[in-house]
Amino acid sequence: xxxxxxxxxxxxxxxxxxxxxxxxxxxxxxxxxxxxxxxxxxxxxxxxxxxxxxxxxxxxxxxxxxxxxxxxxxxxxxxxxxxxxxxxxxxxxxxxxxxxxxxxxxxxxxxxxxxxxx
Numbered sequence: 003x004x005x006x007x008x009x010x011x012x013x014x015x016x017x018x019x020x021x022x023x024x025x026x027x028x029x030x031x032x033x034x035x036x037x038x039x040x041x042x043x044x045x046x047x048x049x050x051x052x053x054x055x056x057x058x059x060x061x062x063x064x065x066x067x068x069x070x071x072x073x074x075x076x077x078x079x080x081x082x083x084x085x086x087x088x089x090x091x092x093x094x095x096x097x098x099x100x101x102x103x104x105x106x107x108x109x110x111x112x113x114x115x116x117x118x119x120x
Contacts, residue, residue, distance in 0.1 A: 029065035031075050038118050042067065042075065042089060042100055049087055049100035053115045057097045060088045081109065 032043045042049040044065070061077035064087065071092075078088040078099055085105045090097035099112070101119075108114075 028063065031065040031067050033067060039116070041103070042087065044075065044087070047084065048103045050103050050119060051116065052099045052101045052119060053112060054096050055088060055099045057090050057095065060090060060097055
């Protein structure tokens, strides 16, 4: 009976270690201050704040802002991440939707909360 428990433990430990080794590499994300906002910089793209959204609509984690694991950037719903991303702090309730600065096609149901972003 003892050998079966040890074998079970070894198998379980192997599965857990294998699963941990398949972590996704997270992106390097930084910020830059604009005249009226703080923009997110990712892969040579600049994203500007657009509107507040629900954290529940945030998808796959893309990376951390300036290395802070509490300041997260993720995919948003089914929107392409080269145009739209969401940013949230783990301790806050909401998230901020950001659009890539050159995006002009705004999906139905979204409206900027900032005059400078219209």
